[in-house]
Amino acid sequence: MKEIFSGVYNINQKIATLNSVPGTKPFNEILVTVDDKEYRLWDPNRSKASAAIAKGLKEFPIRDGSVILYLGIAHGFTASYFSDIIGPNGVIYGVEFSDRCFNELLVIAGKRRNIIPILADARKPEDFKDKVIEKVDIVYVDIAQPDATEVAIRNCKEFLKPNGYLMFTIKTQSVDVTQSVKMTVKLEIEKISQAGFDIIDWKMLDPFEEMHGFVLARMK
Ligand SMILES: C[S@@+](CC[C@H](N)C(=O)[O-])C[C@H]1O[C@@H](n2cnc3c(N)ncnc32)[C@H](O)[C@@H]1O
DSSP states (O other): OEEEETTEEEETTEEEEEOSSTTOOTTOOOEEEETTEEEEEOOTTTOHHHHHHHTTOSOOOOOTTOEEEEESOTTSHHHHHHHHHHOTTOEEEEEEOOHHHHHHHHHHHHHOTTEEEEESOTTOGGGTTTTOOSOEEEEEEOOOOTTHHHHHHHHHHHHEEEEEEEEEEEEHHHHOSSSOHHHHHHHHHHHHHHTTEEEEEEEEOTTTSTTEEEEEEEEO
16 A cells, blocks of 8 residues: 555555545445555545546545635535545535535535535525635536636636646536537646636546546645
8 A cells, every 4th residue: 555645545456545434334345454454445536536536646635634615516426525625624615506406415524524514506606605614725626517617717717726726627517518628628738727827737527427627726
């Protein structure tokens, strides 16, 4: 076993985190015990953040104590791994606008007290400003919408600390179906760069997620 990023492990070529709620596997994930500690395998076919790591993302900014604004948290699958990594001193403000996903998220957040569920539209940061009570280290965006880049930038301007990180997934089919997948990703990256971010790294997520890009950027 090797720690590849803070709190992220490689166990026999599989990505894993230390299970902060031992004995539970709410998403039917595989549990593995090494040296009496229980780890959860983090399937890159089910999570774009894990796919980005599997594709060789060169930096992963989430660590013990990180404060994250997560847009499009859904039922909390990826967020549950972030929750393992950040530990009790970190917080995930998780924004989701689907009632169905939100209700499932509430169950996860009941066991993982570092996740704060927020039922809101990520396009309207003014509607959840009162719930995100601090500046965050990372804005993570996975909303699969045509205007996702603009939504990400707006939320970073509102909530991200100076030099904070944007972790951003691009579903190219939601943005533009008329041009090549890679060109769509490059054009969205250009918008992020022009908004005042340094692009640290980006990856296409195939074969784990076809037609998706993942961008890691830092606000100047
Ligand atoms: C691809 S899924 C997210 C999967 C999740 N990030 C994970 O890895 O576990 C996209 C989610 O974004 C939510 N979403 C889309 N647009 C949104 C918006 N404007 N505000 C809040 N949530 C939104 C959808 O309801 C959906 O649950």
